[in-house]
Amino acid sequence: MLFRSGAGGGAGAGLIGGLAARFIAPLATGATVAAVGGAGMEAEAAQTRLKALTDQYGEYAKAQASAATVAQTLRLSTADAQGQFASLYASLRPVGVTVKEIEDAMIGFGAAARNSGATAQETSNAMIQLKQSLASGVLQGEELRSIGEQAPLVAQAIAKEMRVPIGALKDLAAEGKVTSDIVLRALGKLRDTQLGKLNAQFATTQQAVTDLGNAFKDTSAELFKLFGPTVISGLKILGGILKDINNDITGTTRLATAQQQAARDVQKRFPGIEGATALTRSEEHTSELQSPDHLVCRLLLEKK
Numbered sequence: 525m526l527f528r529s530g531a532g533g534g535a536g537a538g539l540i541g542g543l544a545a546r547f548i549a550p551l552a553t554g555a556t557v558a559a560v561g562g563a564g565m566e567a568e569a570a571q572t573r574l575k576a577l578t579d580q581y582g583e584y585a586k587a588q589a590s591a592a593t594v595a596q597t598l599r600l601s602t603a604d605a606q607g608q609f610a611s612l613y614a615s616l617r618p619v620g621v622t623v624k625e626i627e628d629a630m631i632g633f634g635a636a637a638r639n640s641g642a643t644a645q646e647t648s649n650a651m652i653q654l655k656q657s658l659a660s661g662v663l664q665g666e667e668l669r670s671i672g673e674q675a676p677l678v679a680q681a682i683a684k685e686m687r688v689p690i691g692a693l694k695d696l697a698a699e700g701k702v703t704s705d706i707v708l709r710a711l712g713k714l715r716d717t718q719l720g721k722l723n724a725q726f727a728t729t730q731q732a733v734t735d736l737g738n739a740f741k742d743t744s745a746e747l748f749k750l751f752g753p754t755v756i757s758g759l760k761i762l763g764g765i766l767k768d769i770n771n772d773i774t775g776t777t778r779l780a781t782a783q784q785q786a787a788r789d790v791q792k793r794f795p796g797i798e799g800a801t802a803l804t805r806s807e808e809h810t811s812e813l814q815s816p817d818h819l820v821c822r823l824l825l826e827k828k
Contacts (some may be wrong), residue, residue: 564748590627601738615659632714636677650674663702681710818821
C-alpha cells in the first residue's frame with residue numbers, strides 16, 4: 525500500500541487532499557479548458573491528416589503504430605509524432621519509401637540530431653532538407669551542407685555507409701551519387717547506434733518539462749475524444765442559431781429598405797403629405813412602419 529492506515533495514512537490522505545485542492549481546482553478555469561480544447565483539436569487534426577494520407581494505401585493502422593513508436597522513442601506527444609510522420613509520409617510514400625523505412629528514418633535522424641546537440645529549430649531545418657532529398661531521390665549539395673551543419677552525425681553516417689571520408693561527400697553529392705537508398709540505410713543504422721546514447725539527453729530538467737507538456741497534450745486529446753462529439757453537436761446548433769439570426773436581420777434590413785422606398789414613392793405621388801416628407805428625412809421612423817399599405821393609410825389619415 526502507498527500509505528498505511530493510522531497516523532501515517534491520515535498524513536498521506538491530507539497530503540493528497542492538499543495537492544488536489546491546489547492543482548485540481550485550476551483545471552476548471554477557462555484558460556485550462558481552452559488549452560485542453562486547443563490541444564485536443566490539434567491532435568484531431570494530426571490524426572485526420574494521417575488517416576487521409578494513408579487510407580489510399582490501406583496503411584492507417586500501420587502508420588499509427590509507427591507514429592506511436594516514434595512518440596515513445598523520441599519522447600514526443602502523440603499529436604507531434606503523428607504530425608511529423610504524416611509530413612514525411614506525404615512526401616516519401618508516393619516515391620516508394622515504406623512505413624517501416626519512414627519510422628526508422630525519423631527515429632535515426634531524431635536520435636542523431638539530439639545527440640549532436642541540435643536545437644529544436646536546427647533539427648526542424650535539417651529534417652526539411654532531408655525530406656526534400658529523400659523525395660527527390662538524391663541528396664544535393666545545399667541539402668548536404670545544411671544537414672552537415674545542423675546534424676553532423678547524420679552526415680557522418682552517410683559517409684560511413686558510402687565508405688568514403690566525410691570530406692568526399694560534397695563532390696559525390698554534386699555528382700548525384702548520394703541517393704535516397706543510401707541515406708535511408710544510414711538512418712536505419714543510426715537508429716541502432718544512437719538510441720543508447722539518447723537516454724543521457726533525456727535525463728535533463730528541460731526534458732522533464734517537455735514530458736509534462738506532452739502528457740498534458742495526450743490527456744487533452746483523450747478528453748477531446750470523449751467530449752468532442754458533444755462539443756461538435758453544440759457548435760452545430762449554435763451555428764444554426766446564428767445563421768437564423770443573420771437571416772432575420774437580413775430580412776428585417778430588406779423590409780426596412782422597402783419601407784423607406786415606399787415612403788419616397790408616396791412622397792413623389794403626394795408631395796403635400798407631410799408624414800412622407802418626415803419619413804424620408806429620418807431613418808428613425810423605419811421601425812414604426814409595418815407595410816407599404818399601412819403607410820399609405822396613415823398618410824391619408826394625416827392629410828384629413
